[in-house]
Amino acid sequence: MKERILTGDRITGKLNFGHYVGSLKNRVELQTQYETYLLLADVQALTTHFEQPDLIQENLRQVALDYLSAGIDPDQATIFIQSLIPEIAELTIYFSMFVTVNSLRHNPTIKAEATERGYQEMYYGFLGYPVSQAADITFCKATLVPVGEDQVPHIEQTRKIVRRFNQLYKPVLVEPKPLVGDVPRLVGLDGNHKMSKSLGNAIYLDSTPEEVREKIKKATTDPARIHKTDIGHPEICPVYAYHQVFRKEGSDEIYESCKKGQIGCVECKRSISQSINDLLEPMRERRSLYKNDPKKVDEMLMSGTAKARQVAKETMQEIREAMSMNYF
Numbered sequence: 639m640k641e642r643i644l645t646g647d648r649i650t651g652k653l654n655f656g657h658y659v660g661s662l663k664n665r666v667e668l669q670t671q672y673e674t675y676l677l678l679a680d681v682q683a684l685t686t687h688f689e690q691p692d693l694i695q696e697n698l699r700q701v702a703l704d705y706l707s708a709g710i711d712p713d714q715a716t717i718f719i720q721s722l723i724p725e726i727a728e729l730t731i732y733f734s735m736f737v738t739v740n741s742l743r744h745n746p747t748i749k750a751e752a753t754e755r756g757y758q759e760m761y762y763g764f765l766g767y768p769v770s771q772a773a774d775i776t777f778c779k780a781t782l783v784p785v786g787e788d789q790v791p792h793i794e795q796t797r798k799i800v801r802r803f804n805q806l807y808k809p810v811l812v813e814p815k816p817l818v819g820d821v822p823r824l825v826g827l828d829g830n831h832k833m834s835k836s837l838g839n840a841i842y843l844d845s846t847p848e849e850v851r852e853k854i855k856k857a858t859t860d861p862a863r864i865h866k867t868d869i870g871h872p873e874i875c876p877v878y879a880y881h882q883v884f885r886k887e888g889s890d891e892i893y894e895s896c897k898k899g900q901i902g903c904v905e906c907k908r909s910i911s912q913s914i915n916d917l918l919e920p921m922r923e924r925r926s927l928y929k930n931d932p933k934k935v936d937e938m939l940m941s942g943t944a945k946a947r948q949v950a951k952e953t954m955q956e957i958r959e960a961m962s963m964n965y966f
């Protein structure tokens with residue numbers, strides 16, 4: 639039997655290149671090797687967006703299209719909707735009995751995200767989302783979780799939950815490992831934060847060639863460089879970071895000529911826009927195929943969700959039995 643992958647995305651907006659290099663690329667590469675489950679995390683999106691359920695409705699199919707256009711094959715991978723698997727919510731409750739509030743408060747990603755969002759006080763659901771994520775991963779007994787760097791503390795928390803559960807009750811669950819992509823944290827166009835759906839600093843996977851060029855044109859560069867001949871500091875420039883990530887070759891030359899003040903930002907931006915557009919071209923083709931067939935996408939979501947639900951029911955039976963909660 640193949641080992642399983644479980645990973646997913648919060649449905650807070652369409653996907654960008656941070657998601658692609660952090661996780662999605664690995665999912666595409668591994669989908670034939672692992673039985674792959676991809677979760678459209680609508681419930682987890684609510685932890686920060688409970689006032690905007692419409693946003694989730696709007697983006698659900700968009701994220702599914704992002705997966706398909708990036709090369710996820712619906713005959714290989716199972717794409718499903720989190721809120722339609724009530725067993726995940728049930729498992730979250732059971733786990734929450736033995737996870738301490740302190741361990742969540744000290745989770746570095748929770749801390750960083752709470753600060754970023756200006757939370758003085760934390761909502762119960764937000765503080766507890768790593769517990770819900772542990773339920774996402776364990777309901778299908780996934781062993782591998784392709785994620786960006788910010789998610790590593792959550793996988794560690796999942797591993798602890800699994801060990802505790804197995805020790806308290808019966809060894810039903812398996813410990814997963816994170817798989818961080820080639821680029822653990824892609825910087826956003828602002829040059830400051832990670833490229834993120836919520837921060838408005840992203841290049842989206844559904845961009846037109848013109849949108850890519852416009853976004854790159856406006857990207858922050860080395861502020862000390864005013865004239866082309868000024869000496870550059872590529873190490874702090876997001877555009878150089880993109881050269882490293884998206885060019886097949888030649889980023890060392892870009893580094894050297896920026897350092898020596900031989901290449902200007904305009905030229906540097908033009909060439910990276912081209913590389914990004916080359917990468918997007920096959921994605922655009924796949925996207926238009928699926929976009930023209932919305933019924934097929936809906937059928938895929940329904941059958942993926944039904945398959946995941948079946949797995950969840952089987953695991954939940956084992957869980958209830960392990961916890962002596964199989965009454966009849």
Ligand code: ATP
Binds near residue numbers: 785825833
């Ligand atoms: P939000 O701001 O709403 O939380 P997000 O952009 O952080 O959105 P998530 O849905 O939380 O996206 O993350 C989905 C996956 O993509 C996670 O595995 C995360 O680590 C990864 N990821 C997100 N942004 C980046 C990035 N800039 N670089 C690398 N990986 C990333």
Ligand code: MG
Binds near residue numbers: 648
């Ligand atoms: Mg996030």
